[in-house]
Amino acid sequence: MAEKQRGRASDRLRSGISRRDFLRGSGALAAATALRTATEAAAAPAGAASVVGPGPVPVTLTVNGQTHRLKLEPRVTLLDALRNHLDLTGAKKVCDRGTCGACTVLLDGAPVYACSVLAIDAQGHKIETVEALSPDHPMIQAFVDHDGLQCGFCTPGFVMAAVAFARQNPECSEEDVCRGLSGNICRCGTYVGIREAVVEAARKMRGAANA
Amino acid sequence: MNAFEYASPQTVQEAVELLGPGWQDSAVLAGGTDLLSLMKDGIVSPRRLVNIKRIRGLDRIELIGDVVRIGATVTLEQLLRDATIAARFPSLTQAAAGVTSPQIRNMGTVAGDLCQRPRCWYFRAGFGILATGPDGEPLVPAGDNRYHAIFPEGQAYYVHPSSLAPALIALEATVEIHGPQGTRELPVEELYRIPGSNNERELNLGPREIITAITIPANGVKNATYEVRQRQLLDWPLATASVALRLSGRKVVSARVVLGHVGPRPRRATGAEAVLNGAELNEQRIEAAARAAVQGARPLSRNGYKVQLAQVAVKRALASLA
Amino acid sequence: MLKADFLKTAWPEPGKRIWIGKEVNRIDGVAKASGRAKYTYDINRPNMLWGKFLICPHAHARIKRIDTSQAEAIPGVRKVEIVQGEGSEIVFHGDEIALVVADSEELAVDGVRAIKVEYEVLDHVVDETNLDQIPRGNRRPGGRRRTGNVDEAFASPEVVTIEGQYGIPMITHCCLESHGVVAEWTGDDELTVWISTQNVSGISGQLANALKIPAGNIRTICHFIGGGFGSKFGPDRWGILAAKIARELNRPVKIMLDRDHELLSAGTRPSGFARVKLGVDRKTKKVVAWESTLWGTGGPGGGGTSISVTPYIFTRIPNQRREAYNVRANVGPRRAWRAPNHPQGAALTMTALADAAAALGVDELQFFLNNVDLTDRPDVYTQELLIAADLIEWRKHWHPRGESGSGPLVEGLGISMHTWGGRPHNSQALVHIYPDGSVDVQLGSQDLGTGTRTVIAIVVAETLGLKPEQITVQIGDSRYPPSGASGGSTTVGGVSSSTRRAAVDALEQLFEKVAPSLGVEPTDLVARNGRILSKSKPDLSVSWKRACRTIGMEPITGQGRQPDPEDQPLASQGVGGVQMAHVVVDKDTGVVRIKRFVAVQDCGLIIDLKTAKSQVYGGVIMGIAYALYEECVHDPITGRRLNPNMEFYKLPGIGDVGEIIAHMMVGKVTVTAPDGRKITIDYDEPGVIGLGEPPVISPGAAISNAVANAIGVRVPRLPLTPDRVLAALAGKGGLA
Structure with missing residues (x-):
């Protein structure tokens, strides 16, 4: 019985779809059934999306309001592009697997893990890194005032996640901060100061320009 | 991460054409939160990535008649904030909220959540989806299986990591799939399969197919998700339960109960459903349903605790609707 | 120059201090929080090359063959250096086999992937939890100690005997900035190294031997370091290789360990396990006898938890018999980890004492107070116990073990105490x-x-x-x-x-x-x-x-x-500390949450109260981490570490640590002891004493004790994960 089920399942996999599941698509889609290999598709005529790489290709990034034209392999992450190609080292490489938050930057205002975004994919988006913040930004000042940092390696990522959070939650409580910053990890144990800092900075940021 | 080609098509049709016939040829890139990690670890090394985030129309949540249609590249954050979803499908909102990292929610998409690969630490270390040793022997039963399946199937001991799938299955959702031969629909419940070998995948999806949307009938079922997680920090649930009940007063007309993180695919707890169907939703029934939900569990050497956690998840999910 | 000597160096009197002891913002705070501070990982030099290591995927293996030809053929790969060649025996997962140096980080990774290594896989030992099952050859005696007459003490009808077993697993540092270095030669025998180190003045000398150039020609720079915790004292293999290859290729070389490599190779804290038997006098409720078997592993070289810290602090128990074993295991080698040996000592001692208190039906706080004279600083601990008890509202929240109500959510309190030198x-x-x-x-x-x-x-x-x-x-x-x-x-x-x-x-x-x-x-x-x-x-x-x-x-x-032999000392050593945890346990799921955590700490004269408190918060949070989440998981079959990543090597997030109260003992403090005696201590008087280690010592024991108080049974080992809590509740708690 199990044997049989497995057989059916793999048949289905091989053909891509099973008869039963097949639903006739729209005219345009139904017509587009040419089966091509990856190499053939790579040579697709104009009109189809252009395939680039694997070698370096032009990549234009808008970081902190500045336009940067780079040549990068498609596999270069946004984090590596920032750090290794633009020398913007505020975002840190720690886990490099989208877990710790040390590489947090803002993409169109929303915090993301730069280690898990391809640079080529970040084109056309507004990228903000910690370097965009003036050193007297209320969030940075609050982190210092409440000593929400020790070794400091997680801190820029926390600050960026906190800035995005505070812009949305000016009246936040420490409990809200705990929920809003659950995508970042600190090893030194600075959470007590961070909780206080973000609550305070969120209120200050509301009235401030460029916050 | 090995070098690869990259394309960013604007239509589904283009995207499908850009995909190759084998898993090693290409991969669909949406949020990238899982795919890039798999590539960095050398677990998959597709020769081409096809980014689907620039395809127009895939990033919308729409109420069309009595069906809610969620585009494939809708992010978890969009889902979490959507009023239509929150009003009709709190179980989905709760499941999205369980992904506690705002960054992951901003990046991760609903289709990506359904298609992400298992987090089994043997799989991620390169032992294959079935986690086999050098002589083909399964490593999980005699290994460290604290996070593994209590309902293993075949040789599959991993748990499927999707946060949304259990809720979607409880809600009788369907995925819309585009491929070289057109469009097809598949109940989310049938999206998952058990690989017969390390070369097979755990989805009923071909290498040239793309999930484009998820549709859910908005038919007034009461629904909830409960996740047992150790940390508030981004953490994988140890067990989850999603329930959807059609109620008439306190009487359950029909119930769907789905367990997550207990087996290689989200598990319909039909035993629990049978206990609930036609019965009044009270404490005793909930207890009985929770017990029935884990009946037949075959825990491994280190994960017996998950039987209780799954039971508690069912109990608490149901209790929240009582 | 005429050296005058008319000013006193002594610290100013309490009333005359302008900055000392106040809350002063850290002066490099803005540089760090704004991302402007440059760490080693952030150093980019013109024409710089990147190095990446190929690491061994096996816990124990011999290298049969290495083929680097494909790696060397990759354009942009400049050097493939075999670190441990054919015939080498590798004794832990993660040890370095080869290094690839290339024009970019991506190319270095390509190079690593192109190296072919054939291994002969050998038998491994990665599980040290059961002392009796450890192969003889991997088990080395770690000392025996005897004081008084234990047998007589246990035999006395006045003595109640309590037995237990306790464990604290191997963990790792997980410095957020991984270990690494940038090496650049500025002349034939002049080198600059940017290195993530806790030892700026000590690196050049260590490198000089390996490079055969004068130490004075090596400039070591580390303006900022992203965590060390005891693991970053030497140049390490990567430091030496970076310098050598930079010289050979005449280009700067940067090597930063990947996260998995960092977690596997750059240091661990030894595990500690113990079987303990305690004798307590029925009437006086004083501990009169201690017997323990202690073991643990510090990696392939053996080494583990020191016999000298178990029993911890309560060193004056009159009758003691102790033995210890060091286990050589195929796991990551140990390095100093914040307060070496002490967290293990506390986790294996304070738990046993709390179990004794519970068995005798005595309030845990009373029991610790009653036994402080078995420590070296009874007055300090009495003060700190009483202050901590006030802050955690002991009287209000304490209940006898397990008497915590019928619902699934139960609460409990627990205590631990610690000491440290800090010279x-x-x-x-x-x-x-x-x-x-x-x-x-x-x-x-x-x-x-x-x-x-x-x-x-x-x-x-x-x-x-x-x-x-x-x-x-x-x-x-x-x-x-x-x-x-x-x-x-x-x-x-x-x-x-x-x-x-x-x-x-x-x-x-x-x-x-x-x-x-x-x-x-x-x-x-x-x-x-x-x-x-x-x-x-x-x-x-x-x-x-x-x-x-x-x-x-x-x-x-x-x-x-x-030191300055011509001047009076300005600093000293020897501190105490007491911590108390208030936890909430979900008995249905086994999930433990910290509700409140109190840390009372002395550390002599405090220079900056703000950063001093941060040290305490940080120590407590690292302690919560190893109490509830952290452990290195090894596969029994392959011997591999299964969680060399930050997804399954679990650390707490901002919402996982509860409310933390840091109370610093400052200046003259007077407290009335339970016996009515007024105890006054001037904590500033000894001068400055270090603070980094002590607050990380107690959380494991305090939280374990609080959980036992909440659920009525001891969860024998850390971390207190849901599986272990539920097992203990089911009467199946063990050291695994």
């Missing part, structure tokens, strides 16, 4: 006062996040009557006068002593220059609020800036050292 390390400092009034201070020290820079600035500012932000602190460079490595909580004591002396020396010289212009003796002068004032003629004063104009062309250089 000052050796240190030299230079304070420069320039004719323009600016001041800088130079030390070959480093700031791990402790607040070292800030402490130095405070000490100079306090001494010179200036503000901390007016002081330029220059550390993190081996060109500055040497200071000790930052380990064992020795830094703040060391650098504050040398800095104080250097600042006093500089001020004396300034006074000598200024005095004639004011028409007073140098001994008549004081520096305060940015002015130099006459003590005898209160109206007579000059601003700091004007005073400095009298210096002339050359700046004043004040020198200070620690």
Whole structure:
């Protein structure tokens, strides 16, 4: 019985779809059934999306309001592009697997893990890194005032996640901060100061320009 | 991460054409939160990535008649904030909220959540989806299986990591799939399969197919998700339960109960459903349903605790609707 | 130069301190929080190459063959260096096999993937939880100790015997900045290394031997370090290889360990397991006998938890019999981990004591108070226990073990106590006062996040009557006068002593220059609020800036050292601390949450109260991490580490640590002991004592005790994960 089920399942996999599941698509889609290999598709005529790489290709990034034209392999992450190609080292490489938050930057205002975004994919988006913040930004000042940092390696990522959070939650409580910053990890144990800092900075940021 | 080609098509049709016939040829890139990690670890090394985030129309949540249609590249954050979803499908909102990292929610998409690969630490270390040793022997039963399946199937001991799938299955959702031969629909419940070998995948999806949307009938079922997680920090649930009940007063007309993180695919707890169907939703029934939900569990050497956690998840999910 | 010696170096009296003991912001806080601070990982040099290691995927193996030809053929790969060649025996997963140096990080990874290695896989030992099952060859005696007569004590009808087993697993440092280095040659025998290190003044000497160049030609720089916790004292294999290959290729080379490599190879904290038997006098409720078998592993070299810390603190138990074993296992090698051995000692001792209290039906707080005379500092602990009890509201929340109500959510309280040395390390400092009034201070020290820079600035500012932000602190460079490595909580004591002396020396010289212009003796002068004032003629004063104009062309250089045999000590050693945890446990899921955590800590004279408190918060949070989440998981079949990533090597997030109260023992403190005796202690009097280690020692035990109090049974080992809590509730708790 199990044997049989497995057989059916793999048949289905091989053909891509099973008869039963097949639903006739729209005219345009139904017509587009040419089966091509990856190499053939790579040579697709104009009109189809252009395939680039694997070698370096032009990549234009808008970081902190500045336009940067780079040549990068498609596999270069946004984090590596920032750090290794633009020398913007505020975002840190720690886990490099989208877990710790040390590489947090803002993409169109929303915090993301730069280690898990391809640079080529970040084109056309507004990228903000910690370097965009003036050193007297209320969030940075609050982190210092409440000593929400020790070794400091997680801190820029926390600050960026906190800035995005505070812009949305000016009246936040420490409990809200705990929920809003659950995508970042600190090893030194600075959470007590961070909780206080973000609550305070969120209120200050509301009235401030460029916050 | 090995070098690869990259394309960013604007239509589904283009995207499908850009995909190759084998898993090693290409991969669909949406949020990238899982795919890039798999590539960095050398677990998959597709020769081409096809980014689907620039395809127009895939990033919308729409109420069309009595069906809610969620585009494939809708992010978890969009889902979490959507009023239509929150009003009709709190179980989905709760499941999205369980992904506690705002960054992951901003990046991760609903289709990506359904298609992400298992987090089994043997799989991620390169032992294959079935986690086999050098002589083909399964490593999980005699290994460290604290996070593994209590309902293993075949040789599959991993748990499927999707946060949304259990809720979607409880809600009788369907995925819309585009491929070289057109469009097809598949109940989310049938999206998952058990690989017969390390070369097979755990989805009923071909290498040239793309999930484009998820549709859910908005038919007034009461629904909830409960996740047992150790940390508030981004953490994988140890067990989850999603329930959807059609109620008439306190009487359950029909119930769907789905367990997550207990087996290689989200598990319909039909035993629990049978206990609930036609019965009044009270404490005793909930207890009985929770017990029935884990009946037949075959825990491994280190994960017996998950039987209780799954039971508690069912109990608490149901209790929240009582 | 005539060296005057008329100013006292002694710390100012309590009422006269301007900056010392106050809450001062860390002076490098903005640089770090704004991303402007450059860590080793952030150093990009022109023409720089990247190095990546191929690491061994097996716990124990012999290398049969290595083929690097495909890696070498990749354009952009500049060097493939075999680190451990054919025939080598590899004894843990993660050890380095080969290094690829290439034009970019991506190409270096390509190179690593292209290397083919054939291994002969050998038998491994990775599970040390069951002492009796460890192969003989992997089990080494770790000492025996005997005091009094244990058998007689246990045999006495007056003595109640309590037995238990306890464990604390191997964990790792997980420094967020991984280990690594950038090496650049500036001449044939001149090297600059940027290295993530706790030992700025000690790296050059270690590298010089390997590179065969004079140590003085090696400049070590570490302006900022992203965590060390005891794992970053040496140049390591990567430091030496980076320097050698940079010389060979005549290009700067950067090597930063990948996260998995970091977690696997860059240090672990040894595990500790113990079977303990306690004897308590039925009437006096005093511990009279202790018997223990202790074991643990520190990796392939053996080593583990020290027999000298079990029993921990309660060293004066009159009758003791102890034995210890070191287990050699195919797991990552140990390195010092914040407060080496002490967290294990606490986790294996305070738990046993709490179990004894519960077995006797005695309030845990009363039991600890009743037994403090078995420690070396009964008065300190009495004070700290009572203060901590107030802060956690012990009287209000304590209940006998397990009597916590019927619902799934139950609460409990637990206690632990600890000690640490924290002596000052050796240190030299230079304070420069320039004719323009600016001041800088130079030390070959480093700031791990402790607040070292800030402490130095405070000490100079306090001494010179200036503000901390007016002081330029220059550390993190081996060109500055040497200071000790930052380990064992020795830094703040060391650098504050040398800095104080250097600042006093500089001020004396300034006074000598200024005095004639004011028409007073140098001994008549004081520096305060940015002015130099006459003590005898209160109206007579000059601003700091004007005073400095009298210096002339050359700046004043004040020198200070620690130790200074000609001066009184400014720092000391030996602290106590008490911590209490208030937890909530979900008995249905086994999930433990911290509701409130109180840490009462003494550390001598505090220089910066703000960063001192941060040390305590940080120690507590690292403690919560290993109490609830952290452990290195090894596969019994393959021997591999299964969680060399930050997804399954679990650390707490901001919402997982609860409310934390740090209470510092400062100045004169008077507390009435339970027996009515008034105890007064001046905590400032011994001078400065290091603080980094002590607060991380107790959380494991305090939280374990609180969980036992909540759920009614002991969860025998850390971390207290849902599976273990549920197993204990089901009566199946064990060391696994």
